[in-house]
Amino acid sequence: MTVSSILAATLMVGGVGLFVGIFLSFASKAFAVPVDEKEQAIAEVLPGANCGGCGFSGCAALAAAIAAGNAPVNSCVVGQKPVADKIAEIMGTSAGSDQRKVAFVRCVGDCERTTENYVYTGPKSCAAVKFAPTGGPKSCRFGCTGFGECVQACEFGALSIQKGIAHVDEDLCVDCKKCMAACPKGLIIEVPYHYVSHIGCVNPEKGKPVMNNCKIGCISCQKCVKTCPQQAIEMVGGFPVIDYAKCSNCGECKANCPRKCIV
Amino acid sequence: MTLLLLAVNACLINNVVLSQFLGICSFLGVSKKPDTAAGMGMALTFVLTLSSLVCGILYHVLLVPLGLEYLKTIVFILIVAALVQFVEMFLKKFAKALYDALGIYLPLITTNCAVLGVALINVQKDYSILTGTVYGFATALGYTIAIIILANIREKMVNNDVPASFRGFPIVMITAALMSIAFFGFSALK
Missing domain, CATH: 1.10.15.40 (Electron transport complex subunit B, putative Fe-S cluster)
Structure with a gap:
């Protein structure tokens, strides 16, 4: 390896590069597309x-x-x-005052409010635990199983598992909807930012079985439906759902919920 | 006559995708619709033919006389990258729909191993500039044939009752494998 061979190699590659560069710059002029x-x-x-x-x-x-x-x-x-x-x-338009939306996990049954029926040793994944007997060890088969598929999906660090269930940090959430797609139970929905009332349970059962399984679960008593001054709450598939387009954010339902599952 | 034989060989018998396993990425990636597949085939044909011509000239006129053969890979990839850029500009100007349909796969022709592969095979097998260019063109033609067949099969397969676990990408892989076996039949032409 002599200096001349290093020089030759440099000149060769440099020369080809220069030629190619000049060729491309002319081509880009010739084929210019007007960009908006x-x-x-x-x-x-x-x-x-x-x-x-x-x-x-x-x-x-x-x-x-x-x-x-x-x-x-x-x-x-x-x-x-x-x-x-x-x-x-x-x-040249105005952004409008569109309400910022955030994700909300519709389960409040954390490990203090629910019990475990058995010891689960399978894969640590919500999608996998679904196939375990009674949909996993958790006493409530409708609630969050807390393995954190949503936490992994979140690229903004807005989700965390607290006391065995997923929790959204409203300030970090950007409403990208990735967690909604990741939750195999579809527990995560879109709600307006900083609203006081969200129904934190999707258990469609009534009374006794709910009370046995979760200290806070919704018993479908429909009290929130009756107390809402805006008629914004409806029973959908056995549990109440708030229509945020009608909701005036008054907090009546939260104050009157006998189970305190509206958070 | 030898050129024709070489072309048939590159096109069918030693098909670049189905028996040499080069350029699989775009072969599987852009074969959802027959028209984009045909567009990809044409773009690749253009790049491959021109790159084997330019690389051949460069190799025989510059690199060999100067004794710089060891620089072939880096010089060839420069040429390929430039040609891909050129094709991208060309398509953006004259075929916006095709440009959008090809999307990310268009700049990825640069790293399509078929392109650099053919340029290096030309050197390896000591093909002259003309032979190398014909070989490049025939190889690209083989790629186009393969990708258009796969795209048409994939389009027909949408209506088929594929078992749940094979849906999506797995069945495409199996299709490609079966095509590869079918193309193996051409080896009797030799």
Whole structure:
């Protein structure tokens, strides 16, 4: 290996690289496609993490959709209001005051309120424990099994397992909906940020069996349905569900719930 | 005549995907719809033919006389990358729909091992520039044939009652394997 051979190799690769570079720069002039200025500006405002929380394949795809008017300006769930405001400015519209949404786990039966029927030694996964007898060791077969599929799905650290059930930190949640897809029981729903009342139970059974299995579970007494001044609560499939479009956030249902499962 | 034989050989008997197992990534990735598969085949044909031509010229005119054969891989990949960039610009300008349909697989032609593979096989087998280019074109044609057949099978398979555990990717793998066995029949042509 002499200096001249090193030089020859460098010149060779460098020369080819230079030639290719010049060729490509001419080609890019010749094949230039006019890029939408709005699209470019929006792409710069977006976080650029390509998380896919908006439903598009990445930030560039979302920018194109917003610029073309196919997506609302507040589509970016991560950037939230600051980003939405900037995009609205670019698009010349207002971001509107759309209510921020967060995830909520519809189970309040933690390990102090429920019991374990047997010792489970299988795979530590909610999807797997579903196939164990009575849907897992937990006394309530409808509630959160607490193996944390949702925690793993969350890219923003908003979910954690506390006392054996999943818990959402509302301030960290960006409503990307990944946990909702990850929960094999579909316990996680979308609720408005900082609302006082969420029904924390999906047990459709009545009275005695619920009381036996969970100290706090919903017994389907329908008291919340009757007390709600907005008629926003309905029984769906055996348990109450709040229609947040009607809910005035008064907290009446929470105050009147005999089981205190509205949190 | 030898060129024709070489082409048939590269196209069918030693099909690049089904018997040499090169370029599997895009073969499985872009074969959902026949029209995008055909587009991918055409893009690859363009890149592969041109890259084997340019790489052949570069190798015989520059690298061999200067005694720099050991630089072939790095120089070839430079050429391939540039050509892919060029194809990307070209498609973005003249075939936006195809550009969107190919998506991430278009820049991935750069790392499609069939492209670099053919350039290196040309060197390995001492093909002349013309022979190498024909070989490259025929290889790409073989790839196009394979991917279009797979795409059509996959499209028909949507209506089939596939067992639950085979749905999605597993059945595609099995299909590709069966195609590979079927193409093995061409070896009798030799």
